[in-house]
Amino acid sequence: MKHLKLRSFTAFAAIGALMVTSACGSTASENANTAPANTSEKPAASAAAPAASTPVKVLWWHSMGGELGKAVDKLVADFNASQKDIQVEAVYQGSYDESLNKMKASMDSKSGPTMIQVFEIGSRFMIDSKAITPVQKFIDAEKYDLSKLEENILGYYTFDGKLNSLPFNTSNPILYYNKDMFKAAGLDPEKPPQTFEDVKKAAEAISKTKPGAGASFAIYGWFMEQFFANQGAELIDNGNGRTSPATKSQVNSDIGVKTLTWWKDLVDSKVATNLGRKTDDTKKAFLAGQVAMTLDSTASLRGIVDGANGKFQVGTAFLPKPADAKEGGVIVGGASNWILNNKPEAEQKAAWEFMKFLAKPETQAFWHINTGYFPITKAAYDQQSVKDNLTKYPQFKTAVDQLHNTKLNKATQGAVMGVFPEARQLTETAIEEALTGKKQPQAALDDAAKGISEKIANYNKTVAK
Incomplete structure (x- = not known):
């Protein structure tokens, strides 16, 4: 070959x-x-x-x-x-x-x-x-x-x-939350947010005494990809690049704009804090008790739970989505x-x-x-060792349940394209531009979609040679 x-x-x-x-x-x-x-x-x-x-x-x-x-x-x-x-x-x-x-x-x-x-x-x-x-x-x-x-x-x-x-x-990504901060804000620590709207309400309650302490989500393209899948939406055309090679990005679709608008609103209303692109920064802020909610990989769970030990109780929840979202799930x-x-x-x-x-x-x-x-x-x-581990870290059941509750389709299978790393960078630039007020969500995502589609076209020409 x-x-x-x-x-x-x-x-x-x-x-x-x-x-x-x-x-x-x-x-x-x-x-x-x-x-x-x-x-x-x-x-x-x-x-x-x-x-x-x-x-x-x-x-x-x-x-x-x-x-x-x-x-x-x-x-x-x-x-x-x-x-x-x-x-x-x-x-x-x-x-x-x-x-x-x-x-x-x-x-x-x-x-x-x-x-x-x-x-x-x-x-x-x-x-x-x-x-x-x-x-x-x-x-x-x-x-x-x-x-x-x-x-x-x-x-x-x-x-x-x-x-x-x-x-x-x-x-896959899950929502991590500080149960102690939830309780102090009058929220039920055993009922984590499930929707975008729930996240906003919880963040508002927590930020009454400390502006911006409600949440912080890193500017990470992976999160946007996951938000698409969780709403049953495909990130690129041609069945997320699985029916046939993708030709264009759909990151500027209504789903993308709705998601970024919600994200921007959290920051603009000062119930969430933008800490930039590094998940390590949002993780540190969460472990320091500076923010009550964050998004991170399930692979970070043990480190986060152990890091909070003796300081506060860590809760975990499924990746949130709009209340009216179509059925979806997470991508591995x-x-x-x-x-x-x-x-x-x-x-x-x-x-x-x-x-x-x-x-x-x-x-x-x-x-x-x-x-x-x-x-x-x-x-x-x-395996008994896994059962014992789940007993020690019950928060991991959230991650397992989220994986098993995901129904496999083109959206949750995940997008595939030869220029994915570069596409992710362009998406992160769009998120950053929107959160910092440089561009409105639609304009930022339009520019990202155009750039990604051009990269895809160039890649496809190279592969065809």
Whole structure:
């Protein structure tokens, strides 16, 4: 299979300079002492490679740093110790966009990885690159049972009925709120806001004594994408880019304008505070008791709950939406693992064996507990360690329920386009312009939609060559 021409990769590298952090958000960094149970079960050596004196080496590039990286190293060590035919080497490559640009640079050599972790918004590019072997090939060959994995997570990575990569780390956004501040404002701390209107009322009550303390939501394109899906709306045309390649942005639709107008009104009426683009800044303000509500990734839950321990009680709620919104849900964020097709077949099969190990209930239980990411495997919730973790962190039930309550359709599957990172930046610029009064919501989103549509058109021309 021919790779996407080098100039396409170069074009993407230019986009990389504008890329933002992935949808997985900030993650909890506490490293629990729970290890995967039963990881000694051997992968099917016959499927991976014939028994040999030298094991097949799999080079895995990932973007999990810090405590997440320690969890990754533990998983790799357990897999390598469980059998003798495959040895995985995990190498941290920096942020998602940095890793992807390094992959581009390695395409004409043998120095690249066997498999690579790529953020969800890089999926369209990975497919168009023609550089991957879809995992569907291995699934079909051995009739691997996908029904044991979460349908709403698989949905994002399924294109034309085919799974191209296997999900690994998954999250979605939820509303975090300070129960103590709610109670002090005369609000019921056990009844969190569910709608845009509820958020406004709660923020008004809290801000009576402290202006702007009601809420703070980071200017993050991922949140706008989620607000679209939660209202059953598609962000781009052609079935969110899934029926056929997208040609234009719909971020300036009535849904987008209504959402940004609500957001701007919270700030203009001084019941919410605009702290800019960094989720870390809104998280710090929340943990300091400066704001009562914020949006963040479910992967941040443990860090937020632990950070508030001894200071206030943290409540969690579904992502809010307008009271009259159509049925919708949330899109999964995070990343998946891809197998590259410029490696020998035995090496690719070995990578698939490792992917299956990562999807095991015991492995996913360990990963979930130590990182805060969702298990991608349903049976992981039956593990006692996961049950104990839910008892310790009951707020996580909100995240699980939100995932399971989402009905899969084109809106909740999520948009896919080859210029997604750049599109997200343009959306963030529009939000910023509206919140700071530089432009009205409609004008700001019109400009963003025009810019995104132009980027999509240029990308489509490059891919067609």
